[in-house]
Amino acid sequence: MAVFVCARCDAVLTAPVSEVALPAHAHHSFGHDMLPPLMEPGTYAVDPEPHGPPWKPWSEIGEDEAAARGVFARARRFHSLPCGASGAVAVAPGDTRAMVLIPERCDGYCLGLDGRDGPNLACARCGRPVATRVDDCSLWQVVWLAPDAVRRLPVEGPADRILDWETLAQERRSTPPVEQLGYWNPQWEAAVGVALAHVLVASGGAPLAVPGGLLADTFGRALDALLPKGPPAKRLALAGPGLPGTDADIVLVPLHPQTGQAWQPRPPSVGVPLAAGVWMHLAFPQEQVPPIPVTGGLPDGFLRDDPLPLRPQWLFRADARVLLGTLARLPAVREPWLRGIFDRVDGQGYARPF
Structure with missing residues (x-):
């Protein structure tokens, strides 16, 4: 503490x-x-x-200074760089x-x-x-x-106990993807935006095969829109504590919620970190349990529909600003194929390509 x-x-x-x-x-x-x-x-x-401030306009920043600050591409929607400590x-x-x-x-x-x-x-x-x-x-x-x-x-107080991966997998503290009224959880939109940038880099510009379900809803549609068409050259999957091994080329792995360190997959799989709460829900979907009376039980064949399961009102879209901001800080964005994706997303405004 x-x-x-x-x-x-x-x-x-x-x-x-x-x-x-x-x-x-x-x-x-x-x-x-x-x-x-x-x-x-x-x-x-x-x-x-x-x-934070001071903010330096892009008109005063050259490519060399931007790169020295860890920014390798400029998005049109970003008008200045934070130059605070x-x-x-x-x-x-x-x-x-x-x-x-x-x-x-x-x-x-x-x-x-x-x-x-x-x-x-x-x-x-x-x-x-x-x-x-x-x-x-x-x-x-x-x-x-x-x-x-x-x-x-x-200060004196309870010592900070860093949970091991096995304990985290057992607790399965997940972030639900959908909120009340059918809104996608904005934490998912941001977390997927960050991870999506790293998945694009790991793909090398080749088509990716993505398993069905929520992983396809959150990553698959965007990857299909941003990567070339054709037979998938690589596979994307989940890997981490509590899951069986996989030989997928690219694996989404959890970030430790306390240390920020990513779970390490077995080579040759390339690990892409994902926020722990989002990863936990993808890896261990939370099934909705019908309400049970305090005493007794439900009759056979009887299933309550109150509350109704949460369903999104629209298709999932990763946050474009987060995606662009993450890509801008990855040196690989200077490669022509990835810079082309960066410019496509930047030029679409709210009509994102995914």
């Missing part, structure tokens, strides 16, 4: 928190509603990429302590704060800007601690 304190005056700025992997949807926006917190209570995650720390808003808003930095797009002006929270003791609260509509609610304004201090 740890707390974060002000680097100037040592005021404690958070409740005790444990480190977990940064969620795939950390910088994903969705709809025009108020979204829940990005982080679970009592947790924090570190963003390894540059984060890397290592920002994400915590749930409810886990913050001893911070006050900076009124002149509390701008937003619609219903809340979007962090466009930089740190908007100051240490209540010394007044130093230390964090940025984000809670506008379409954005996951989070407080980003500025890495140069805070320090991490260990």
Whole structure:
């Protein structure tokens, strides 16, 4: 366990928190509603990429500078690059302590704060800007601690226990793909967008065979649209703890929810990391269990239809911004065949090719 304190005056700025992997949807926006917190209570995650302002327009950035910042392609919908410090720390808003808003930095797009002006929270003791609260509509609610304004201090408390893969497979903590009213879970749209970029790279531009079911619904349609037509040259499958072995060329493997490390497949399969909650549901689909009376049981042949199983209202689409943002940070995007896919997705706008 740890707390974060002000680097100037040592005021404690958070409740005790444990480190977990940064969620795939950390910088994903969705709809025009108020979204829940990005982080679970009592947790924090570190963003390894540059984060937040100052923002540098693409017109001032050449290919060499962009590559030095880890960006190898420019999407037309991305107008600038974040040039803030890397290592920002994400915590749930409810886990913050001893911070006050900076009124002149509390701008937003619609219903809340979007962090466009930089740190908007100051240490209540010394007044130093230390964090940025984000809670506008379409954005996951989070407080980003500025890495140069805070320090991490260990505290007494329960030791962080890193669960092994076998335990995680037994617990099967999955993220449901469909929400109420038939909306696809936006966490799935972001997680599949990240993994889809890596699957494209691993494919080498060759057609892929994808098993039927939910895997085909979430990955198969996009791959069919983006890769060339023809007999599949490679196969995509799931691999990981609790599953039988596979000799598929490309395998989707889980990311450890605490460490962020990917489960390692057996060679020669190429592993593509996928958010653990999404992977768990694909690997171990959760069957809907009909309600059972507290006493007695259901008569033979009787099946309740309340509540009805959740079904999506439309076909699944991975988030295009997440897909493009992930591809842009992979050096392979400079290869002509993959850059062609990048430009196709970028040019379609909301009419995505999948």
